[in-house]
Amino acid sequence: MTADDRTTMALLLDLEPVVETNLNRHLELAKEWFPHEYIPWTQGTDFDGILNGEAWAPEQSKLSEVARTSLIVNLLTEDNLPSYHHEIATMFGRDGAWGHWVHRWTAEEGRHGIAIRDYLLTTRAVDPIALERARMTHMSTGFENDHDASILHSIAYVAFQELATRVSHRNTGKISEDPICEQMLTLIALDQNLHMVFYRNLLHAAFELSPDLTTRAVTDVVRTFQMPGHGIENFSRKSVQIAMAGVYDLRIHHDEVLMPVLRKLGVLDRTGLSGDGEKARQELADHLAELDRQATRFSERREAIRARAAKHQA
Numbered sequence: 001m002t003a004d005d006r007t008t009m010a011l012l013l014d015l016e017p018v019v020e021t022n023l024n025r026h027l028e029l030a031k032e033w034f035p036h037e038y039i040p041w042t043q044g045t046d047f048d049g050i051l052n053g054e055a056w057a058p059e060q061s062k063l064s065e066v067a068r069t070s071l072i073v074n075l076l077t078e079d080n081l082p083s084y085h086h087e088i089a090t091m092f093g094r095d096g097a098w099g100h101w102v103h104r105w106t107a108e109e110g111r112h113g114i115a116i117r118d119y120l121l122t123t124r125a126v127d128p129i130a131l132e133r134a135r136m137t138h139m140s141t142g143f144e145n146d147h148d149a150s151i152l153h154s155i156a157y158v159a160f161q162e163l164a165t166r167v168s169h170r171n172t173g174k175i176s177e178d179p180i181c182e183q184m185l186t187l188i189a190l191d192q193n194l195h196m197v198f199y200r201n202l203l204h205a206a207f208e209l210s211p212d213l214t215t216r217a218v219t220d221v222v223r224t225f226q227m228p229g230h231g232i233e234n235f236s237r238k239s240v241q242i243a244m245a246g247v248y249d250l251r252i253h254h255d256e257v258l259m260p261v262l263r264k265l266g267v268l269d270r271t272g273l274s275g276d277g278e279k280a281r282q283e284l285a286d287h288l289a290e291l292d293r294q295a296t297r298f299s300e301r302r303e304a305i306r307a308r309a310a311k312h313q314a
């Protein structure tokens with residue numbers, strides 16, 4: 001067993017009571033909900049193929065192109081659940097409170113993909129063949145935790161990632177202009193929020209146990225953060241489209257994802273850090289300042305592009 005393995009084992013054991021408390025808290029707060037209630041089944045019709053129904057055509061969709069892109073990205077992200085399960089089950093284990101959480105979390109994430117896919121197919125909002133091919137490609141690539149050697153990095157990543165997906169689902173609902181779709185995505189966003197709180201509370205406990213190492217982990221994760229769906233084909237092009245629509249952009253990432261978690265944990269104001277912990281805290285502050293500048297530049301560029309487009313249309 002290496003020193004790193006021993007550190008991981010010790011952390012898992014030290015954090016287990018915190019996992020148990022927060023798992024119980026989660027089970028009390030989580031409200032049961034049913035994906036099938038949010039699907040307008042009467043809008044559904046047979047597709048071509050063995051049922052000889054109607055083939056999909058773009059004009060059948062009532063959603064805007066960007067709402068479709070955003071829903072597809074969110075769905076493909078959820079589709080990679082087997083890989084996420086593998087990553088956290090390998091890291092956290094399948095025993096005791098950790099295992100109970102891993103399985104419960106997986107079951108809750110599972111309903112997100114079920115709900116979104118049923119909605120998209122029933123309302124004919126997406127090309128079902130393109131969607132299936134994209135799912136095959138995406139899942140064949142799988143997902144790998146960027147920080148699979150460190151439990152602290154892994155906890156920090158999921159705390160930010162759950163909030164990022166919460167915001168992404170909620171804002172996708174807003175631009176869908178379909179009240180049913182918006183209600184469904186609001187419930188998914190609520191699940192993601194509870195997941196974020198669970199991991200954020202764990203991160204809080206990690207700061208108490210090991211402030212310097214946890215500050216380093218948070219800094220590394222913030223500096224290298226990628227959305228969980230970054231492996232989706234043409235992700236860059238899709239994420240620009242999503243950012244241009246204001247569903248998820250740098251300003252949102254900085255103000256509504258990174259800062260709320262960091263503020264709640266008091267990471268930037270932390271005193272008493274030593275050595276690399278203090279160095280990491282300063283690196284984090286510098287990185288956030290730069291991200292803030294980039295976010296402003298992006299928003300200004302977007303405004304200019306929108307103004308030009310509006311002028312062109314007039």
Ligand SMILES: [Fe+2]
Nearest residue numbers: 162191192195
């Ligand atoms: Fe989640």
